[in-house]
Amino acid sequence: MTPNKPLAAIYVRVSTQDQAQHGYSLKAQQEALENYSKALGYEIFKIYKDEGKSAKNMNRPQMIKMLEDAESKKFSAIFIYKLDRFSRSVVDAILTIDKLKKWGIDFVSMQDKIETASATGKLMFHMISAFAEFERNMIGDRTKFGMERKVKEGGFITKAPKGYKLVDKQLVPNEDSENLSKIFEKFFNQSISLTQLAKENNMTASGMKKLLQNTTYIGKVKFAHEESQGNHQPILSKQLFEQVQDKIKQLGWS
Numbered sequence: 001m002t003p004n005k006p007l008a009a010i011y012v013r014v015s016t017q018d019q020a021q022h023g024y025s026l027k028a029q030q031e032a033l034e035n036y037s038k039a040l041g042y043e044i045f046k047i048y049k050d051e052g053k054s055a056k057n058m059n060r061p062q063m064i065k066m067l068e069d070a071e072s073k074k075f076s077a078i079f080i081y082k083l084d085r086f087s088r089s090v091v092d093a094i095l096t097i098d099k100l101k102k103w104g105i106d107f108v109s110m111q112d113k114i115e116t117a118s119a120t121g122k123l124m125f126h127m128i129s130a131f132a133e134f135e136r137n138m139i140g141d142r143t144k145f146g147m148e149r150k151v152k153e154g155g156f157i158t159k160a161p162k163g164y165k166l167v168d169k170q171l172v173p174n175e176d177s178e179n180l181s182k183i184f185e186k187f188f189n190q191s192i193s194l195t196q197l198a199k200e201n202n203m204t205a206s207g208m209k210k211l212l213q214n215t216t217y218i219g220k221v222k223f224a225h226e227e228s229q230g231n232h233q234p235i236l237s238k239q240l241f242e243q244v245q246d247k248i249k250q251l252g253w254s
Contacts, residue, residue: 007075008042009066010034013050013085026051029081036110037079045075058092067096070105077106083114161216163235171216171232180217180235187212188244194253209253212244 012029026049034044046069048062058064070078078100080086086109087093100107108115163180164171179201187197198208218241219234220227 005041005043006077007045008037008077008079009045009069009075010037010047010079011050011063011066011086012047012081013053013060013063015053029085033079033081033110037077037108040108042077042079045069058087058096067099070100071103073103073105075105077108079108079110081109082111083109161214162211163217164232171230173233173235177235180211181240184212184217184236184240184244188240188247209248212248215241217241 010030010033012026012033014026014029030047030049034047037044046066048066050060050062053060058067066078069075083093087096097107106115160166160171163173163177165174166172183197183201186192194208195205198205201208203211215222215227216230216232217234217236218238219230219232221230221232222228
């Protein structure tokens with residue numbers, strides 16, 4: 001390879017349907033991109049070819065390999081023939097191009113006149129990054145909304161606490177539930193330290209404190225500091241639970 005010349009990766013893809021309907025071919029894409037990248041002063045590092053592959057997602061062997069090499073900074077630019085050769089999903093394309101930006105890899109789409117090497121291209125890269133950030137936030141909001149809705153409908157989010165087991169994603173009291181009631185009764189009715197109570201049940205003092213304050217035991221579910229009525233069977237009476245909470249406050253643990 002020529003010293004001091006930047007290295008470029010060329011990515012070409014064609015599906016069987018593309019070949020039949022549009023006359024795309026790997027050879028034609030490859031030749032055009034080789035000439036284009038060389039005209040811009042790049043030396044070709046490698047040509048990555050996905051033949052007979054759809055662009056519905058990024059899970060293609062050569063695409064995956066190219067992105068791994070990009071992250072390892074084995075080249076400084078990626079050349080593609082057309083954006084739909086890269087991905088038919090705008091979201092996937094935006095998020096992937098944003099990754100390339102973070103890795104310091106330029107991106108050039110020959111037919112779409114998209115490139116990130118010039119000042120204009122870098123401005124476009126910033127715009128793409130803004131869309132990527134927006135999409136990540138949207139994904140986060142959708143995930144949070146789904147989890148909040150699940151909680152409000154009485155679903156449970158994390159693993160089952162002591163005294164319960166998960167059966168078909170539902171909390172069901174297990175054989176330890178009776179012992180759990182005894183822990184609450186002992187704490188409320190006897191003068192016993194948190195450390196001693198924890199030691200008797202093979203728990204840490206902080207773990208025991210969390211257990212004594214866990215509203216799951218009275219049929220509640222909690223997410224993002226919001227509490228809702230769950231669909232599961234309570235283990236404790238609300239009266240006993242509140243008595244324990246009052247004692248915790250009196251002892252200054254809250």
